[in-house]
Amino acid sequence: QRYAIDPDKIRRELGWQPETSFEDGIVRTIEWYLTHQEWVTQVTSGDYQHYYERMYGGR
Template sequence: AQLHDRLQDDGISEDLIKHVADRLGHDRRYGIDPTKIKNELGWYPETTFEVGIVKTIDWYLAHEEWMNNVTSGNYQKYYEEMYKNR
């Protein structure tokens, strides 16, 4: 519920969340379990998933111009033009 609450606090409407059908052959979920790397290398995640996802959302909200550029299609058009003759 923490992420849901954070979105509401930021004034983000649930109407913006779009649920889509899974792709055929798509894994139902990816369980993130760092047990093996913890046991073998002593490595621990620096950030929990819950904190990391909030930081990710904050970054996107703070970089709206970048996000609009990437999602507008211009980004893809640029690369298609640059690499069309290769």
């Protein structure tokens, strides 16, 4: 099953318009991840999860 975003409701009710096209946004997102590989490694290593458990675990 395929899911697609339908922005009609948010446009109609809030007058929202995207500032970036999907195509440009996906390219910019990929470029960001490629230039921030150290951050990606840190947040996917498990250390990030341990930090959150340590800081917010009992809440």
